[in-house]
Amino acid sequence: MLATLFLTLLGLGGCRTAPRNDAQPDIIKRIVMKKWTIEPNRIEVPQGGEVELVVTTTDVEHGIAIPGLDIREPVQPGKETVIRFKANTAGTYPMSCSILCGTGHKQMTGVIVVTAAVPAASH
Numbered sequence: 440m441l442a443t444l445f446l447t448l449l450g451l452g453g454c455r456t457a458p459r460n461d462a463q464p465d466i467i468k469r470i471v472m473k474k475w476t477i478e479p480n481r482i483e484v485p486q487g488g489e490v491e492l493v494v495t496t497t498d499v500e501h502g503i504a505i506p507g508l509d510i511r512e513p514v515q516p517g518k519e520t521v522i523r524f525k526a527n528t529a530g531t532y533p534m535s536c537s538i539l540c541g542t543g544h545k546q547m548t549g550v551i552v553v554t555a556a557v558p559a560a561s562h
């Protein structure tokens with residue numbers, strides 16, 4: 440219901456900056472980066488879904504890198520980094536911070552899990 444409302448509002452012509460991929464997202468996930476975690480550090484999305492990631496930082500500049508999905512974007516304080524992708528292939532895609540941000544930089548890791556499509560009956 441909320442998603443429908445959100446999409447309706449978008450359809451009415453909000454002045455949102457357009458991400459690279461203009462397909463409407465099925466799934467929107469927020470990611471918060473900070474010294475030295477990525478929260479949540481595990482995100483599951485269903486195969487075939489149009490996914491939007493909204494990434495923010497609560498301290499310094501970080502970067503979100505998901506090499507298996509060809510994603511690498513800076514994440515700056517006070518801004519939302521909006522990334523869209525289609526989850527074509529099931530699997531586990533490691534994500535990490537791509538900008539050296541201090542001693543705990545290497546701890547900033549997580550995974551995007553694209554779960555294989557299942558029969559509709561299970562929904």
Ligand SMILES: [Cu+2]
Nearest residue numbers: 501536538540
């Ligand atoms: Cu970082």
